[in-house]
Amino acid sequence: MLQMAPETMRELAHHVADLLIERNVRLRGERAWEGDFKDALADRLDEDPPEAGRPAREVIDRAARDVLNNTLRLDHPRSFGFVPACPTWPGVLADFIASGFNVNAATWLVASGPSQLESVVIGWFRQWFGLPDGAGGLMTSGGSAAALHGLVAAREAAGNPDRAVAYMSDQSHGAQVRAARIVGITPDRIRVLPTDTSGRVDPGAVAEAVAADRAAGRTPMVVCANAGTPTRGAVDPLPALADICAAERMWLHVDAAYGGFAILTPRGAAALEGIDRADSINVDPHKWLFQPYEAGCILVRDAGALERAFAIQHDVLQDSVWGAAHANLADQGIQLSRSFRALKVWMSIQTFGMAAFRAAIENGLDLAARAAEYAGGSRTLELLSASLGMVCFRVNPGGLSEDALARLNRKVLAHVFWGEQAFLSSTMVNRRFVLRLCILNHNTTWDDVRETLEAVERFATEVTE
Amino acid sequence: MLQMAPETMRELAHHVADLLIERNVRLRGERAWEGDFKDALADRLDEDPPEAGRPAREVIDRAARDVLNNTLRLDHPRSFGFVPACPTWPGVLADFIASGFNVNAATWLVASGPSQLESVVIGWFRQWFGLPDGAGGLMTSGGSAAALHGLVAAREAAGNPDRAVAYMSDQSHGAQVRAARIVGITPDRIRVLPTDTSGRVDPGAVAEAVAADRAAGRTPMVVCANAGTPTRGAVDPLPALADICAAERMWLHVDAAYGGFAILTPRGAAALEGIDRADSINVDPHKWLFQPYEAGCILVRDAGALERAFAIQHDVLQDSVWGAAHANLADQGIQLSRSFRALKVWMSIQTFGMAAFRAAIENGLDLAARAAEYAGGSRTLELLSASLGMVCFRVNPGGLSEDALARLNRKVLAHVFWGEQAFLSSTMVNRRFVLRLCILNHNTTWDDVRETLEAVERFATEVTE
Structure with a gap:
């Protein structure tokens, strides 16, 4: 049919x-x-689904002309x-091949090869960012979802405090604010701190805000730092923020969606000094690693943090338990069905x-x-x-x-x-x-x-x- | 390079x-x-990224043989x-073409054609499920993310109550429980209600639990009903649950990830009676609409509910404001960068x-x-x-x-x-x-x-x- x-x-x-x-x-x-205005595109595209099929080549040409061109x-x-x-073209071909093989990188049983390859790619990233053995991570749809993973892991690691507070700067990406909102941090507990003229947050202001929240009986939980702000590529003072987080037992999340992979160059590594002290980092291979959308990634210092936050048990998945060494990646994040995003990174870098x-x-x-x-x-x-x-x-x-x-x-x-x-x-x-x-x-x-x-x-x- | x-x-x-x-x-x-064991796959795949490139064809063949075959x-x-x-093959080709055009279906400015086509596909789904004009939705990575969107929208619509309670059955998918956890509903406020021998929740038990929670000062917020349980395809009594939600001003979310698209057949439509009364529905075109991973979708009765829950403002996105009729889909969900999932549905159905x-x-x-x-x-x-x-x-x-x-x-x-x-x-x-x-x-x-x-x-x- x-x-x-x-x-x-x-x-x-x-x-x-x-x-x-x-x-x-x-x-x-x-x-x-x-691009075009809605009226013009609606005229061309709005229609009921056809009862009978149309020639596939015409459908493809119509998509290219009327949809993808705009x-x-x-x-x-x-x-x-x-x-x-x-x-890169190998990245595009990897999306094609992953779709064609219909990969669901959810569990070891269903996708042992893709699961192992994702672990290889995550291992590369881990080393590039200077995270220790025992760090781990997961490919995600992008930086927004990756940040959300980081904040859920932070909240679970903190024991789900009632009045958790998140700290970020007025230069932080809206997606970081949104991630905090999704995990249930209401706007009155999201501290948006001012930045200096170079676009960097003042660690002193962070420390003061943390002290004020502690005094008021709230629970300072996570600092969301920037490693490449979306406006101007500024990097927050990561070593100083890491010191505060260590002293206050807070989670340091670094949004490196934009700037992260600059770490592969000497200039980038210098700019990102201190990122190796993060508890979690979100990066986007679809940006400076030249991959097609979507390719995001969350890295965590403690690989178990994701599984403790996200693992699910279900009768219908009982056959997926395959022994301790065989990770079910769906237990480490939001998605159960998961496409095979690691393949494009791997094929591009290999080529x-x-x-x-x-x-x-x-x-x-x-x-x-x-x-x-x-x-x-x-x-x-x-x-x-x-x-x-x-x-x-x-x-x-x-x-x-x-x-x-x-x-x-x-x-x-x-x-x-x-x-x-x-x-x-x-x-x-x-x-x-x-x-x-x-x-x-x-x-x-x-x-x-x-x-x-x-x-x-x-x-x-x-x-x- | x-x-x-x-x-x-x-x-x-x-x-x-x-x-x-x-x-x-x-x-x-x-x-x-x-499939294979981790030791065997690690032997074949674990290695540092190569400094120099390798022949592309060898990389592709190696991926097919050592990774995708397992x-x-x-x-x-x-x-x-x-x-x-x-x-379907047109669905696979759509993933290829969307990757190759490097579509980011985030805003109207960046992707007017893809934005309009996603609206066409969502419109089809809306009609199939009997949702009224004014309903809307968004393509997502899958049912788990879609359920998460539904619960965030429910929580925002309820005004972010402190002690929100979610109701679901012991047959509900683990991903529904996980979504509730992600939005900050702690396990003590997730009511897992028993089912009868046919796998359906008892509406009386839901009503009793709601009354008990109200009496205890908690806020009954959302019922997560099943339209095709993962274990056995059972459908909760949707009309009775819709009555309870209407009377108690609660949000009715229906997990139709598995069974939803059966509605296109007379048997399926009969089984899913009452689904048109949902406030939100999550469905997976990568299941019974024969698409490659990932293709999920959240549908909401009130199209504005998603935007009110997820819209972000940011200086760096100010150029994306394109006039009231021109929706920025990134303002309706978790993702900012978004691949073009609607294309595969559209190309398959057209073909x-x-x-x-x-x-x-x-x-x-x-x-x-x-x-x-x-x-x-x-x-x-x-x-x-x-x-x-x-x-x-x-x-x-x-x-x-x-x-x-x-x-x-x-x-x-x-x-x-x-x-x-x-x-x-x-x-x-x-x-x-x-x-x-x-x-x-x-x-x-x-x-x-x-x-x-x-x-x-x-x-x-x-x-x-």
Whole structure:
């Protein structure tokens, strides 16, 4: 009923491969962003499911044309907005092969090979971040789910205190706040602490807030530190925060979704000093490890912490008990059915080797440093921050009020959006509206960055306030 | 650095397609289960990441041989254990294409086409389950995450009560208990209520427990009902539970991960009567809608409930605000980065049409009914339950104690596991150890089921207590 002849399967797979390879080849010559309004897309896509089937090739072509075309190409070499992502082809093929083998990496019995390979990949990560033997982890859908795993483990390790308090900075990602809310920490017990002009939290402010909460009978439970803030790539003072957590018996969770894999380079390792003292770390291989969505990961200092928080027993799963050495990964996290996310990391690294990955990360760090230098030396641009591949700057011709500058920069951003091949986004740095480049793509060249900056300078003179 | 020549990309994609198609063709002739012990797999797979790359084709072949081969083939026509799954080829290709386009279905700006298509698919589901206009939902990693979304929405809708209580049955899936734990409902406030001999919760027991909790100053918040229990496919009395929830202003969440899509058939719709009164429903297209892992979904009666529970604001996302009609799906759930799960559902249904899907679900229901009839008429087998594609039975030659019967059936199960092409699992029904068939695969024939039952009968006579 839902089966296809092998020849049809092959023909369709080749057609999809051709579509993807053509897209890849054409990418550099196209605009980074395409999209449409809801009315237009609803006209094309809203319909009841058909009673009879339609030719598979037409369905594929329609999806490519009317659906997948209407996206930001996050892997475009001039895609600098938000956090871009540029997956390797072996990573994409790994998703294809994992889907085709229909892997459910839930239990050892159901997936012994995938379970062992996930353990291999987690072991690599553990070593890269300097976590000790006995640390462990789990692949997740992304940084948000990984942070949630960290906070559940923290709460269980603390014995489920009634009035648990979480500490983070005003630069922490909204996903960290959301994770705290999901585990039941109400907003009045989420301390959002101020940061200095470099975007880092003040450890003294953390210590004071902890003392105040203890005095009020609440239970300081977890510090969520940043290792690469989403706004500007700032890294909180991890050693000082680790000291506080050690003294106060609190859990240190580090959000390294963005910046974590920079640790593979000397510059990144220096910036992330102290991350090896974390109790849990969330990282995203779909960012600086060049994998397709979704690939997240939670690492924990004590491998047992996840299992103690998440293990479930059920009559219908009794056959899954396979002996102590044979972990059921579904007992370590939120998901029972689990796709095989470790495969893409493994296939990519096996195919290209670590030297190529380090060079690809260095490329992003280098280009960001050059972009910062360019903005700093420009007559029309003002550099506001530069760290770990992220550069925040604005058009500032001089003599304008803060309000006028914000309006001017919004106009410039709109010009880039509608008129250029490139895509960049905005944020707030020290209460100023700024343009933001995040440079991650291994295909991005200095020409890509320079021409984008030149376009911004050009718009700065064309757009009058 | 991490780029490949188009010709290499094409050659590798064709190689992966060939591997998957060959696997598909050979599947019926192979054993349903392969696996290995940790020591053996660690010998083959444990190693540091290589500094230099290796030939991509060798990496792919090694993954297929040493990793992916060591799994339960959940799509084997004689895979009857746990909840099997048999994805369509357009569903697999959709995962490939979504990875290759590197879709992040987080916001309208980043993915307008995928956002609209997800809304189309959710609209189909909403109608199938009889939810009103104004209902909505979100694709998730699976039923566990979907249930978690439902419970967070329930908790936020109830105003985050301090002593919230959740009600479920002793047949509810462990993932439902886990979801309640994650949102902060401690075990002493999770009421696990007894079921009758048909595996259904007693609404009177729910009402009594609610009254007792109210009297004790706790806040009854949510009833988690089952629409297809994992053990035996039983459906809780949904209309009576909906009445209680309406009277007590509680949230009714229905776990239809397993049984939900049976609603597309007359038998399934009859069994699931009352599901249209749920406040939230979790369903898994990777089960009875024949999609590859992962494809889950949460449906909510009030579309705004998810956004009120999950929306995040962040400076770095300010460009994503695109106008009221243009939903940012990341504001409706746990994930920010989100892969494009709706595409596989859409491509499969467009390609095969609804009639084929209904027939494929009917096939599972038919075969399970015939299996139940066979077991009921067998001299050596005893039928213990049959509902919604699940059949629980045991070997019972007569004259044995309950303990002896349990030992005998464990031996028979081991014989099937080691000696047959087929795979089945076990569970407990009314405190009895039983063998369990879950029949979902659109390729499964009566011969597959009959020969498996005959093997069990044969082992029953060969194995002496």
